[in-house]
Amino acid sequence: MKELKYDVLIIGGGFAGSSAAYQLSRRGLKILLVDSKPWNRIGDKPCGDAVSKAHFDKLGMPYPKGEELENKINGIKLYSPDMQTVWTVNGEGFELNAPLYNQRVLKEAQDRGVEIWDLTTAMKPIFEDGYVKGAVLFNRRTNEELTVYSKVVVEATGYSRSFRSKLPPELPITEDLDDKDADVAYREVLLTKEDIEDHDYLRIFIDQETSPGGYWWYFPKGKNKVNVGLGIQGGMGYPSIHEYYKKYLDKYAPDVDKSKLLVKGGALVPTRRPLYTMAWNGIIVIGDSGFTVNPVHGGGKGSAMISGYCAAKAILSAFETGDFSASGLWDMNICYVNEYGAKQASLDIFRRFLQKLSNDDINYGMKKKIIKEEDLLEASEKGDLHLSVADKAMRVISGLGRPSLLFKLKAVAESMKKIKELYLNYPRSPSSLGSWRREVDNVLTEFNKSLS
Structure with a gap:
């Protein structure tokens, strides 16, 4: 050979x-x-196919150009299950022709x-x-x-x-990888019947009935082309993702021309x-x-x-x-944890919290602002969930109708802080990996107990 x-x-x-x-x-x-x-x-x-512009800037990677760049993005609109509350989170990004x-x-x-x-x-x-x-x-x-x-x-x-x-x-x-720590995802790229309104904003729809443990997305790739799909939590015995897609596509993308399908495919995603x-x-x-x-x-x-x-x-x-x-x-671990991994571990806690919420919890929490746009932005950017004393008091008043949601939110904030601190104190050598890992597992075990 x-x-x-x-x-x-x-x-x-x-x-x-x-x-x-x-x-x-x-x-x-x-x-x-x-x-x-x-x-x-x-x-x-x-x-x-969406990527924040900040990643390219920080890493010195070349910007997409020409046909590689299908759309410039200015933010995300997040919809509650009942569609009555819409949050807007602004931020520049690119919708790519990824290949x-x-x-x-x-x-x-x-x-x-x-x-x-x-x-x-x-x-x-x-x-x-x-x-x-x-x-x-x-x-x-x-x-x-x-x-x-x-x-x-x-x-x-x-x-x-x-x-x-x-x-x-x-x-x-x-x-x-535990199957429950992954999403099954499926998406199609289609042309639309008419120009897309606010085509520079991505849309995310949270609904535990139509995408349990995940969400639907509608990501414009220009004025009349869209990447639409969903992810659902793995390992839960849910029906085929194709059943969800066929059943609910018209709800989230009523404007697509199904005869003009450009690309389709599915994947498994660790989360x-x-x-x-x-x-x-x-x-x-x-x-x-x-x-x-x-x-x-x-x-x-x-x-x-x-x-x-x-x-x-x-x-x-x-x-x-x-x-x-x-x-x-070992610098691989230190670099990645500092650049992204500590935040990612914190968001793993937040993900577990979100997957346990009912549609009623999400509708109530978004409408009453027990969870706010600023929380989502801070969590997504830094992996933090800080609640001031005054803020806590206002949320208690807003959340009187659902006290269990407030208790869970408190546990979420505390556990996110704990696990992020553990990751920011990542072991400096392989010899300490085992004891550090046990500490991380203990935080996750205790948090899972607090949700049940």
Whole structure:
């Protein structure tokens, strides 16, 4: 079997993998990125395709342009189940043609020296002496099997986790996913019969009957094209997502022309805190495989880009020291937790709270402003839920009709604070990971008890 050597092997060329490749390019490293899809389908993942402009600015990633940019977004409108209350949260973003943008980033990385193979699958890890040292690949373009050795493997295989799942199960990096910590999602892109009103605003509809444990979305891709879909919580025994889509599409997107369907597809999406560790000996895990999706709104492209940035930062540091052990790559965890992971863990608490609410609770809470637009904005941006003394008093008056909702909100705020503090005090070395993880699990267990 043919053997090749690289400094870095990136498995998966989606938003996370392509971002890592882009950030690592022109740094003097020999890099190979492989993806199982043909080039023109890399980055084609069913989702809402919306990304905040702030992610591009902070990470130095190029803005989408031309056909990559389908719509500029100025905010989100959030609808209560009874449609009587609408919150507006302003903020700039982009509605992307995700495959086109993704492929452009890959092309720029390729032009900057990264080698890219499409139609190539990582068959199994090379695991020796406790280290991931590469992978056995099968290139369907050349119809050959190859052994590729590398100092670091970046695992960006998405929800399938198809590479790290083949590692010895006792490794912390192989952590599995509870079905209840994931959403089943489905979406279609269709043309509309008429121009869309307020097409620069995304719409999110919360309803435990039409999308239990998730929400419907209506994301305009211009004046007469829309990405419409829903996510429902996994592991709950709910009917097929296609049943919900067919039954309620007319309620949320009455303006679409069903005969003008452009794209359709479904996916599974992790909606929890990130992996307890995203780095181990010779390997870094990023993107959906590292559970980097926002637990509340299910958006994963921005956080995937952050994980790619942190992977590049940790890898460059490891090459400076020559240490590719878990300790040498540990900066991956520190970087991601500080940039996004602590907030994400806090939002995992908020997500659990929201999934337990009834439609009546949500209608009442939004109408009476027991939960406010500012709460949602602060939680989504910082992972915080702060209630002042005066604010608490006003909410008590507003919430007299539903005292249990107030008690739950108090428990939510306290648990969000606890878990965020734990993540901001993430262990500085692998030796402390086990005890820290037990503390996190205790917070989650106690919070789940408080909701029941």
